[in-house]
Amino acid sequence: EAQPYRNISLGSSLSSLDNSASWISPSGEFSFGFSRIGDNLYVGVRYEKIPEKTLVWAANRDRPAPPGSTVELTNNGLLVINDANGKPFFSIGGSSGGSAITQAAMLDTGNLVLQSSPGSEFKWQSFDSPTDTILPTQTLSVDYKLYAPMSPTILSTGRDYIVMQSDGNFVSYSDISEPTYASNTDGTKGRLVFDESGKISIFQWEKNTTVEITPASRIPKPSKDFYFRGTIDNDGIFRLYNYPKGRSNSWSKSWNVIWETQDSSCEMPGICGQNGYCVGKNKGFDCLCPSGFSYADANNKVLGCNQDVPIIDCGQYNPDDYGLETIDNVNFAGGDYAVKSNIDEAGCRDWFLADCYCTLAVYSDSNCYKKRMPLRSGKVAGGSKAFVKVSLDNSSPLEGGGPSNITSNGRSNWSRFGVVKVVLFVISVTIFILIIIESIILICHRRRNVHRQEKLVGSMQPEIKLMRFSYKELEKATRNFKEKLGSGSFGTVYRGMMVFTYGQKPIAVKQLDKLMENGDKEFRTEVSVIGRTHHKNLVQLLGFCDEGSHRLLVYEYMEQGSLSSFLLGSIRPEWNTRVQIAFGIARGLMYLHEECSTQIIHCDIKPENILLDGNLIPKISDFGLAKLLRHDQTKTNTDIRGTRGYVAPEWFRKMAVTVKVDVYSYGVMLLEIICCRKTVEINMMNEPSGILVDWAYDCFVGQQLETLVEHDEDAKNDMKKVRKMVMVALWCIQEDPSLRPTMKKVTQMLEGAVDVAIPPNPSS
Template identity: 30%
Template sequence: METRDALWFILYVFFLIFFQPSMAIDTISLNDSISGDKTIVSSKENFKLGFFTPGKSSSSSSKYYIGIWYNKISVQTVVWVANRDTPISDPSVSFLKFQNGNLVLLNESRFPVWSTNISSKPPFGSLQATIQDDGNFVLKDGSITNSSKPLWQSFDFPTDTWLPGSKLGRNEITKQTQHLTSWKNPEDPGSGHFSLELDPNGTSAYLIMWNRTREYWSSGPWVANMFSLVPEMRLNYIYNFSFVETDTESYFTYSMYNSSVISRFVMDVSGQAKQFTWLESSKNWNLFWGQPRQQCEVYALCGAFGRCIENTSPICSCVEGFEPNSNLEWDLKEYSGGCRRKTKLKCENPVSNGDRDRFLLMPYMKLPDLSESVPVGNGGDCESSCLHNCSCVAYSYQNGQCATWSGDLLDLRQLSQNDPSARPLYLKLAASEFSSRKKNTGVIIGVAVGAAVGLVIVLAVLTFILLRRRRIVGKGKTVEGSLVAFEYRDLLNATKNFSHKLGGGGFGSVFKGSLSDSTIVAVKKLESVSQGEKQFRTEVSTIGTIQHVNLIRLRGFCSEGSKKLLVYDYMPNGSLDSHIFHNQNPNNVLEWKTRYQIALGTARGLAYLHEKCRECIVHCDIKPENILLDDQFCPKVADFGLAKLFGREFSRVLTTMRGTRGYLAPEWISGVAITAKADVFSYGMMLFEFVSGRRNSEQSEDGTIKFFPSVVGKVITEEGDILGLLDPKLQGNADVKEVTKICRVACWCIQDEEVQRPSMSNIVQILEGVLEVNKPPLPRSLLAFSDSQEHLVFFTESSSSSSSNQNSKTNSSTPSSQTKSSTSTTNS
């Protein structure tokens, strides 16, 4: 009996262990709780919920939060936080559990610090909370089978992240809005200063706000399936956007066309709204889109008396005479706390016997808001008015207008000298902040005389060294950072009187040269340059600051009267056109993998010019002749002689048509504003040539003209033989998926409307495999070209001297056919 009882007992324990119902892995039931390192994971293991500590110092942090993060991503990325402003200190004795019909978080003192706060309670025992695979944490009544209406869901209470499928909108009855609010800093999920929400005044625009009181960016209203100030939304082959308006609510939502792409929309600690996609190959989040484009456009980013300078690190600094209120916060890139004075003003410390306060000139500033206008006669009166007003901290006087500021100065921005909105600002500081003058004139005179004598000796030695160096080396002198200002005679010698010509185009010829230290360079001799000395140096210095692996490096320049030359690194493999158009050696064919990498590298270089420079640079002449190849066939975008600098709003108009026919976007002809999308069009036309290995427009032996993009468009839309488009020299050796991708991207690039073309950063992500590209529509222009062969003649011209055969074909065309082609392009 005893043995039988023991056997029954073992079987009973076995049943309890293996067959007793337990808490589902993705659900918290009524008698369950989350504590310590216990977590729940969604059914497909996409998301996890539990306690976490944010930031790099999480191992030593004493602040814990209940949150949701991606489960399959190696970098912990939190998308929702319950108790963001009320952290707990010990998760082992804190609990997320049901209490009185709500899901609550109890801290170590058993005090509730967060709750779902639902008013309608289901029957006792039927509550359950589940983490779903879309990242939504839902509270439901378990007694109702297949209930789709949750009692509460985290999607209704987003923190800083907006996930696909969730809504961001406004209750039209209560007028309450859902909004994203940034973290304080990367290690503190507490509510920051920046938020994104649907306009509470009732429009369909989304606004980015500072402290929910000051708007500094707007999406514009929803018009024709896009927000008016976000034209890139029309590129809907990545995201499926929709805006819904009913009597009870208005909201915006989005989903992914490719569900395998992991994406999130974040109100970032930088004050910018950003869209990220996960790049598994690099184990990193890749920035897909962000606004405002310039970080310094974020209102009050640097706090009181903090100055924002674009493209610097750190981007914020305290103005002269001030220091950070909290160095710890500034180390975490949380600048909102601003700066404090190092020395009190005299009017704040009237018992001081020091000199009276003075003003520091801060040139080229974006003036802060909330100024007070003071009627004065001149600048001296404006200064005096501020000096004798103890509450006045700064003034500005220009064009007879005097403005003064009291209290904290917010939104200080350093602008460039050429910015039309730049103004001088005079900041009031204590006299001790300025260099004090010694009253002992004897000492001053002695120091001055000694310094003068020493300076003369030093200058004499330096002059001797420089003159000797110039005679021996002949490399010129370094100016504008790392650029070298060459003398014309140095380059004349380096190029052996410009005897070795590498190539040329409409704006100048390129010659091979060797500097005295044996460095091989390419010297571009510009022709018909109309810029004056100052303008030329300004543009060259701008180009010289650009550094990217896929952009040609500018070493220096020469500007002596009408002689204008640019000195670049020498590229041993020449330009791309020589490899895909003129290479007759069957043993030296540019393989498909190499072509694909050249296409990707070129896209990266253009994306840098368009989006990463301080001001957007539009190249305006993208073609194979301007893609150079180094010894490893790494592409370098070259020839910035046609480039113009644009503001990030892309709203300026180029008044003169530039570039090379055959690669020009339709907007060049129609006279509308030229933006970075003109480069996208040219890049797309060049991609067709990557595939075919020949010019896009060729005349056959019977005199008919074949326009390759229209052939590609037909194959793409009808899903024909994609490898049949390939360069015959490749003998079909190419990845069909990559060829299809290149052809689809090319067709998207040459869409008639520029808003339908992708950005270069989109193209980079597509070629990298991060994003998918859908089948494009056939541009109207390609349909027109298919209907009339005459219209194709317009695209056979090229400004490159290396395309002599192409030019000869164009010159033989009739004037009437050229006129028709121009008209057709304009109409398109």
């Protein structure tokens, strides 16, 4: 049996091959040593007298030790993990003040400390480097955080955390920096205190007051009969646990939850990742995938689900070839690209099936919601039904679910044999009639194409082939402008479906409502210019309408919506995806500025005007429209407190507007892409980070760029690229337009073709 240690001398070591090896506190309640959890080997502090020896602090949570490792307090006073060959693998701690370390100690509080002499101050302590748990007598000072583990068996730093904020609030956040709990104790600075009685409170030293966080009625008495711990679990919920030291009539011999920041794991935003949905299971939760999806990692379901089914060829789409699989009592939060109200379930099914581009829809409270991919924050929701589109030739049951409930257009499917007999009978009876009808349709179709070709704008180049639509055609295509996608400075955008020679295709119809008076000639001229553009990163203009007072533009439809909703959604987009989006936008702007036959200045670059297709390729929208606005619409309100937004300073100084105004706007947007946040946070205006462009420069000068991507591990592992992109952005937002690079040079700097010099203060 391992012996208690009061002082651990230099040269002492523990081997992972010896299961009994540990450094134990004087009371025997805590120990330090190796713990195997799942397939991983960790070194840390644990409750020694509990049968499962619960690990409460893992020194190497992000770097599990290799088999055969040892942990050693070296003669130099460093606590290190060595691999099986004796080579240093991971450094746990040492003196930061230059004083020599002579010993270590495992204290009865669960605190592992390094000292220069017995009874002296701690030169290093585990309490100063908390992972996911705090213990009685431990405090959390301002900005100290607890990070949730990835899973119960993978303890690496997870997506969620809880922090003692400088405003006095104890707040938990999801991986996209969305608050999920707040103690509502803001107003004065404080620190979190976990006392020996099991209570958690905030001591506000400026007021010399204590505010209790955990209700006193929840704490069992006498507290000396229980072990306690406060842990943020892998679902992002912070829980206060107790464990009876002896027999108890009221508490089971296990860790019991006595208080938690959320009642249900499934209430946590994005807990099951993209496309997954959460279900309660045995006081915990499980993540499931809809039909046609599979786990990104079956061993770590919270990473979400990938879509397995191939993208539907909408040119060949026939709703009758597809059925709907129903997931009862499930909903996905947000991500609605179209909503229809006051509709019954059968109508919702038909509306969904008719849309080739929609994979999943939700019916709830007489409303039908078409969901944008990827799906987010799926969970059990009573009264809701999720419909998943499945091919009748290749349907599959729900992952982990029961029998399939597949219907076609809301009705039970016939047997395939019965369908074949009916189809053969109908074909044999009507084949002659079908041939005649097909001939008539072909003749009419050719005449219509000839007529439409005659309606091409005469002044346009023949290769453009923009189509001129009648207002009635667009009214029909949009079902009387029913599905509104959004609105902006140029007008309102509606979704529609249009039949072309190559099949039916979704379209976006922009209804312009702020044009110059008597601007017919200008409208056709600008449409002609827009029509001659063609680039991978520009939204394609398909046609227009200039009938009477109506001015409408018809664009290709973008499935994934705007960059704004993508960046600020419930799940933080991957770093590499954001990098590629930034590069694509730069290439699109370079094309508009330098490669078009007629140079185009956008004048309104912002995330709302960047759209994403099904492959997350960015496409610039609303280019070429600035000249069409009425003069009173081009004036910009300068009375905006504390921010310049996306608007370049020369707009306010009556200077000539050049392509450099787009460069400025791109720089602001590039910072938003890097940080996944808005350029201005109204609720943070009194903080240094309130205005993004100013904060980014301060972080750059102060060599604290990691602060900009604090909760983004992929970005933090790619700080060289983060630094380069921030430097490019700072060059773009220089107040002096002559100092800003061209978009061609911006593209070259981002892609590494030219070096990026140190940028000056943008406001200097």
